Amino acid sequence: MASLCRRGASAALRAAVLESFGARLLGLDAIGARAASTAAGPYKPSDTVDVEIVRKKGIDLIHDPLFNKGTAFPVPERERLELRGLLPKKCLTMQGQVDRFMEDYAYGRTYIDPKHVSDGGVTPDHVRRWKVLQELQDRNETLFYRILLDNFVEMAPIVYTPTVGWACLNFHKLYRRPRGMYFCSTDKGEMASMVWNWPGNDVDAIVVTDGSRILGLGDLGINGLGIPIGKLDLYVAAAGFSPGRILPVVVDVGTNNRHLKDDPLYLGLSKERMSGPEFYEIMDELVKALMGRYPQAVLQFEDFNMAHAAPLLERYRDHHLCFNDDIQGTAATAVAGVYGALRVQGKSNKELAQQRIVLVGAGSAGTGVARMLALGMVKQGLSYEEATSNFWVLDAEGLVTVKREKQLSESVEPFARKTQADPEGEKLADTVKRVKPTVLIGLAGAGKLFTEEILVAMGEHNERPIIMPMSNPTHRMECNAEEAQKATGGRTIFASGSPCNDVEYEGRVISSSQANNLYIFPGLALGAHLGATRVITDEMLMAAAEALGDCIPEEDLDKDIVYPRLKDIRYVSMIVAKRVMRMAYDMGHLHSFAAKKALEISDEELELYVKDHMWEPVYKPLVNLPVGVQE
Ligand SMILES: NC(=O)c1ccc[n+]([C@@H]2O[C@H](COP(=O)([O-])OP(=O)(O)OC[C@H]3O[C@@H](n4cnc5c(N)ncnc54)[C@H](O)[C@@H]3O)[C@@H](O)[C@H]2O)c1
Ligand SMILES: O=C(O)C[C@H](O)C(=O)O
Numbered sequence: 001m002a003s004l005c006r007r008g009a010s011a012a013l014r015a016a017v018l019e020s021f022g023a024r025l026l027g028l029d030a031i032g033a034r035a036a037s038t039a040a041g042p043y044k045p046s047d048t049v050d051v052e053i054v055r056k057k058g059i060d061l062i063h064d065p066l067f068n069k070g071t072a073f074p075v076p077e078r079e080r081l082e083l084r085g086l087l088p089k090k091c092l093t094m095q096g097q098v099d100r101f102m103e104d105y106a107y108g109r110t111y112i113d114p115k116h117v118s119d120g121g122v123t124p125d126h127v128r129r130w131k132v133l134q135e136l137q138d139r140n141e142t143l144f145y146r147i148l149l150d151n152f153v154e155m156a157p158i159v160y161t162p163t164v165g166w167a168c169l170n171f172h173k174l175y176r177r178p179r180g181m182y183f184c185s186t187d188k189g190e191m192a193s194m195v196w197n198w199p200g201n202d203v204d205a206i207v208v209t210d211g212s213r214i215l216g217l218g219d220l221g222i223n224g225l226g227i228p229i230g231k232l233d234l235y236v237a238a239a240g241f242s243p244g245r246i247l248p249v250v251v252d253v254g255t256n257n258r259h260l261k262d263d264p265l266y267l268g269l270s271k272e273r274m275s276g277p278e279f280y281e282i283m284d285e286l287v288k289a290l291m292g293r294y295p296q297a298v299l300q301f302e303d304f305n306m307a308h309a310a311p312l313l314e315r316y317r318d319h320h321l322c323f324n325d326d327i328q329g330t331a332a333t334a335v336a337g338v339y340g341a342l343r344v345q346g347k348s349n350k351e352l353a354q355q356r357i358v359l360v361g362a363g364s365a366g367t368g369v370a371r372m373l374a375l376g377m378v379k380q381g382l383s384y385e386e387a388t389s390n391f392w393v394l395d396a397e398g399l400v401t402v403k404r405e406k407q408l409s410e411s412v413e414p415f416a417r418k419t420q421a422d423p424e425g426e427k428l429a430d431t432v433k434r435v436k437p438t439v440l441i442g443l444a445g446a447g448k449l450f451t452e453e454i455l456v457a458m459g460e461h462n463e464r465p466i467i468m469p470m471s472n473p474t475h476r477m478e479c480n481a482e483e484a485q486k487a488t489g490g491r492t493i494f495a496s497g498s499p500c501n502d503v504e505y506e507g508r509v510i511s512s513s514q515a516n517n518l519y520i521f522p523g524l525a526l527g528a529h530l531g532a533t534r535v536i537t538d539e540m541l542m543a544a545a546e547a548l549g550d551c552i553p554e555e556d557l558d559k560d561i562v563y564p565r566l567k568d569i570r571y572v573s574m575i576v577a578k579r580v581m582r583m584a585y586d587m588g589h590l591h592s593f594a595a596k597k598a599l600e601i602s603d604e605e606l607e608l609y610v611k612d613h614m615w616e617p618v619y620k621p622l623v624n625l626p627v628g629v630q631e
């Protein structure tokens with residue numbers, strides 16, 4: 001039985017309404033009602049179900065504090081009210097929500113593992129700032145982006161790496177106003193319709209993860225949604241995508257993280273992660289659903305584990321406007337950094353072909369970086385075989401050689417050492433001492449692998465060693481700037497994945513740069529989107545890498561800085577976008593008529609075209625259109 005009461009009506013009024021309308025609504029008189037309920041015991045008006053009338057659906061309903069139930073919306077209601085996909089799968093009871101809140105109320109949610117704080121990583125103050133910024137984003141996006149853009153150097157490490165890593169670890173406890181979409185393996189067959197629950201008719205950029213390898217923190221299940229959110233914050237701030245036209249997505253295919261699975265507050269599926277054909281079926285359906293509704297959008301794959309990252313890219317890259325940030329964005333970033341470091345040494349890009357590179361971490365990022373650096377060497381005149389012979393790649397089992405018994409993945413295989421001189425499984429310290437590399441790169445996500453012994457060896461063999469511990473977040477980096485400079489007498493050209501402070505060494509200040517794909521993905525995506533390029537090719541990525549390297553001002557190179565300044569991020573993204581579009585044009589992939597026209601007029605015209613299409617966080621007059629009136 002339903003009451004027609006609205007929120008705020010008194011219990012007495014509700015009872016009166018029930019008494020007068022209840023029986024009539026069922027078409028029974030009082031006696032009939034009594035007779036009808038005999039089998040179930042006597043009829044009790046107070047047992048009737050109370051409902052509330054709401055005139056909102058979907059995201060508008062979730063954003064209305066009067067009616068929002070958050071994670072406690074029951075399944076049928078999610079279905080009726082077009083909420084499917086806007087909330088994580090698990091439905092909590094109100095008591096579950098109460099418990100979660102009371103824990104926060106009593107203890108706060110600022111617990112930080114002490115090891116994460118090391119080396120200037122995430123501190124309680126970062127967490128406080130993250131929360132303040134989230135609250136602002138929830139109430140006023142324009143102001144949020146104004147402030148983020150104006151304070152990018154200070155705030156990028158809060159909304160993005162490394163603090164976003166802490167947010168992902170704690171996402172299930174922090175759960176707040178939902179952002180983005182949740183798809184789940186149990187949504188099979190429904191995704192194409194679910195995607196219509198997203199309120200925006202225009203989406204220009206989508207970032208999707210399955211949470212299986214979040215930074216160097218491992219499998220975080222749907223908690224990983226924090227990463228697409230953080231990446232898209234940078235799409236807006238760094239490249240001027242419109243905040244109303246971005247879509248963060250997590251696909252829930254289970255998790256192998258036991259702690260999360262056992263945690264009653266975890267909001268994803270508490271079952272083992274899916275793999276094999278089943279996994280690809282889910283991904284195919286998701287990609288078709290997303291690209292079906294938003295065919296013009298750039299789709300960025302983010303933080304998928306090694307087993308799936310490269311195969312997913314190969315599966316979709318020829319059919320959709322998509323890229324994998326960890327493989328391709330990181331690769332372009334690393335190439336730019338090495339070019340920058342060569343310029344710091346007074347050398348040209350040509351000298352890339354002469355570098356001996358030891359790279360630790362043979363996963364998505366590591367092999368993507370090795371391949372792109374090798375392609376860079378090919379551009380400087382080497383054959384691909386010659387180029388790959390300049391690399392020594394190590395994984396968790398040591399130096400990778402052709403003698404490895406376990407089957408090597410397709411992406412590692414070209415880099416497996418082939419000569420007798422290279423012992424299978426050799427330890428990093430031994431490889432560094434034997435090979436005397438000019439460049440040492442870390443992408444293992446395993447913490448302090450660049451020990452003092454290794455760093456000292458790099459200093460002994462090189463006047464200016466190039467050392468790039470690119471893993472994230474801070475406590476997963478292979479070393480920090482201070483360790484590198486101390487061990488090498490302040491001679492290291494240094495760039496790390498998460499930010500490191502400059503180092504004071506014997507009275508000198510030695511610069512630290514940040515080798516993070518944040519320099520590439522916003523501009524790359526912007527160029528691909530504005531140019532309607534339909535695909536993202538290796539040539540476009542190489543153009544992005546070279547553009548990034550060219551953005552470093554000469555006076556910064558004199559200070560050993562190998563990436564542009566973060567304060568100039570919008571300029572950098574504009575230049576990267578421009579060069580990506582130009583390369584797409586040369587390769588016949590530029591399909592935007594307007595972009596083509598601008599590009600054919602002049603470089604300046606193309607720059608203007610890109611700038612004009614960047615969203616600015618300013619208030620504009622708002623106009624209300626009555627229902628049915630077209631824009
Ligand atoms: N700076 C950036 O822009 C950037 C971009 C992408 C990834 N990353 C970081 O790179 C790291 C790896 O990412 P991924 O996607 O390649 O992960 P992945 O899981 O695909 O690969 C990890 C690789 O590291 C190896 N490894 C693990 N422990 C090791 C150890 N003790 N010694 C040597 N090798 C070891 C594994 O065998 C594997 O080859 C993460 O920390 C991630 O945050 C940084
Ligand atoms: O997210 C980052 O900071 C870079 C990169 O995509 C990573 O996975 O570490």
Ligand SMILES: [Mg+2]
Nearest residue numbers: 302303325326
């Ligand atoms: Mg990543």
